[in-house]
Amino acid sequence: MWLFDRDLWIEIFHTLGKNMFRTFLTMLGVIFAMVILVLLLGSANGMSNGFNKIFAGTASNSLFVWGQSTSEPYKGFERGRRIRYKIEDAEILKKQIPEIEVLAPRIELGSHRSVVSVYRNGQTSGSAVYGDYPEIDEITKKKLVEGRFLNQTDIEHSKKVCVIGEETYKLLFDKGENAIGQDIRINGVYFAVVGIYKPNNNINIDGENAVFIPFTTFQKAFNSGDRMGWMAIAVESKTPVPFVEKQIKDILKHKYDIHPDDDRAIGSFDMSEIFNNITSFTMVLQGFSFFVGIFTLLAGVIAISNILLITVKERTKEIGVRRALGATPKIVKRQIVVEAIVLTAFAGLVGFAISVGILAIMNSMWGSGDDFPFANPMISIPQFVISFVLMVGLSVLIGLLPANRAVKVRPIEALREE
Amino acid sequence: MIEIKDLHKSYKMGSNSLHVLKGINFKVEDGELVAIMGSSGSGKSTLLNILGMLDGADSGEYTLDGVPIKNLSETKAAQYRNKFLGFIFQSFNLINYKSALENVALPLYYQKVPRKERQEKAMQYLEKVGLKPWAHHLPSELSGGQKQRVAIARAMAAEPKVLLADEPTGALDSKTSYEVMDLIQQINDEGNTILVVTHEEDIAHMCKRIVHLKDGVIVEDKKIEQVRAGQYV
Numbered sequence: 001m002w003l004f005d006r007d008l009w010i011e012i013f014h015t016l017g018k019n020m021f022r023t024f025l026t027m028l029g030v031i032f033a034m035v036i037l038v039l040l041l042g043s044a045n046g047m048s049n050g051f052n053k054i055f056a057g058t059a060s061n062s063l064f065v066w067g068q069s070t071s072e073p074y075k076g077f078e079r080g081r082r083i084r085y086k087i088e089d090a091e092i093l094k095k096q097i098p099e100i101e102v103l104a105p106r107i108e109l110g111s112h113r114s115v116v117s118v119y120r121n122g123q124t125s126g127s128a129v130y131g132d133y134p135e136i137d138e139i140t141k142k143k144l145v146e147g148r149f150l151n152q153t154d155i156e157h158s159k160k161v162c163v164i165g166e167e168t169y170k171l172l173f174d175k176g177e178n179a180i181g182q183d184i185r186i187n188g189v190y191f192a193v194v195g196i197y198k199p200n201n202n203i204n205i206d207g208e209n210a211v212f213i214p215f216t217t218f219q220k221a222f223n224s225g226d227r228m229g230w231m232a233i234a235v236e237s238k239t240p241v242p243f244v245e246k247q248i249k250d251i252l253k254h255k256y257d258i259h260p261d262d263d264r265a266i267g268s269f270d271m272s273e274i275f276n277n278i279t280s281f282t283m284v285l286q287g288f289s290f291f292v293g294i295f296t297l298l299a300g301v302i303a304i305s306n307i308l309l310i311t312v313k314e315r316t317k318e319i320g321v322r323r324a325l326g327a328t329p330k331i332v333k334r335q336i337v338v339e340a341i342v343l344t345a346f347a348g349l350v351g352f353a354i355s356v357g358i359l360a361i362m363n364s365m366w367g368s369g370d371d372f373p374f375a376n377p378m379i380s381i382p383q384f385v386i387s388f389v390l391m392v393g394l395s396v397l398i399g400l401l402p403a404n405r406a407v408k409v410r411p412i413e414a415l416r417e418e
Numbered sequence: 419m420i421e422i423k424d425l426h427k428s429y430k431m432g433s434n435s436l437h438v439l440k441g442i443n444f445k446v447e448d449g450e451l452v453a454i455m456g457s458s459g460s461g462k463s464t465l466l467n468i469l470g471m472l473d474g475a476d477s478g479e480y481t482l483d484g485v486p487i488k489n490l491s492e493t494k495a496a497q498y499r500n501k502f503l504g505f506i507f508q509s510f511n512l513i514n515y516k517s518a519l520e521n522v523a524l525p526l527y528y529q530k531v532p533r534k535e536r537q538e539k540a541m542q543y544l545e546k547v548g549l550k551p552w553a554h555h556l557p558s559e560l561s562g563g564q565k566q567r568v569a570i571a572r573a574m575a576a577e578p579k580v581l582l583a584d585e586p587t588g589a590l591d592s593k594t595s596y597e598v599m600d601l602i603q604q605i606n607d608e609g610n611t612i613l614v615v616t617h618e619e620d621i622a623h624m625c626k627r628i629v630h631l632k633d634g635v636i637v638e639d640k641k642i643e644q645v646r647a648g649q650y651v
Binding site: 006007014015018317318321322323324325326327328329330331407410411412415 | 467470472473492493496497499500501505507511513515516524525527528529533572576
């Protein structure tokens, strides 16, 4: 095959090497274009990865449901009635809606979003106190810095244990003090600390200053009976959250005699909505990067075509001589197109290497930070292949321009050229 | 070898048409060394271009080694040029970034001769023109006479039927010119057919036949006593 013709390559490197400086300047356009393309794509990917990192441990296909007050009178009840769920609702929902993967009931001490005083050795903290099931960890993962999270044994034996937030730890303990096994007091009941978690700065559902105790312990210690405050629900990945959300609401509305059109009685928050928004945001960002990058690349390749046109003009006589010696138009064209490809591909690879280096530096500078959604900025292999194929394809098309110019001049005119 | 019948060629110059060749009839036998003479504008270069398939005639017949040359595509013309003809130009037209050897090997490359064989053959022809020690020099490192000898080696490398030389000594001083003519005579002595376009009387007389062109017609066509260039070298 001609592609492996050694002489073709010797010819090409001869001509390209003959004018190193100009060849380099020509390539600069494509190098920059490739750097811009890869940096844009890489950054978009880095952002996407950054968001994923933030949401790691949070089940994306999930929702939270809590009770509010009715806004419509119904079946003899007045409006403004407070809806309070019972623990049995959890079982009912799980049984009736098979799409629910995990359902973690929770109860709060005091009213919603209120704090209670937590004491320890004369130190006080105003914290939110939650009665939870260990399953909650499957929906919103806690980053534990010490100890463990609540487990099934805690629930079964209603153990008086708790997991506290780092903020709570700071308020109740001295710096560096070991908290595990120590008791803290809530409403006159003592709980042993088994774990300390670090608040996730980015998704913050539980607050930074909170105490988690087993649900069953909560019931006994604070006499909450069969009440349930809210539910965190993970839905199987194939089912859209709004579909399950509606079923849950219908069941609960029926059970608690809520007017079917009353939208305010049941509060809910669809986590997947945020995820979808972010996913579409990063996708738009990637698409935009590709768009900008490809056009920059086009400009770079056109610059190569331009230089080749000049080269062809300068080489008119040489091409004339070659044709007099028996070079067919096809051979002449082939050489110029291959020159365009070689220039573009080489420049593209150089640009790629440079931008990968820059991305690595960017990653080491900002990649590990928690406060900015940016991690592992790198382009994927398919993205690389697509941009490379596109670039080479463009260079073939654009190389045809000077190639046709080269054979358009008749050899006799080419030879006359001085 | 070459047969031309009633060849006409005119060029369009704006609204005017310039009739350059007005019915040329002419025959070249195998092994001849023909000088085509004429002042500038006589049509000698045009004739050579048509013979070299670099240009087409408007009407008339042209047969080269029994092959009618008519309505050639660029590709076909390139292949015929490569197979039938060797060109020697006034300004040498060597490719300046290729060594003497590579220049000589170029027509063989277009004949798709394998690299090794090509190099060997090119070296043979360089030796023949006495430039073997200069094989790896670039044209810029050679003198005018040496360059033309490389060009002659290149023209011969593909073993063409006819060598076409367009003012081969036009850019050389007389001593070098005679050296080049000496070489051309030697090649002719081996039986090669050569056409030389020139306007220098002494060069023309080193051929075996002189064809005189004037205003697009052959005014004189005579065999002459060849002056050997060797005696001046």
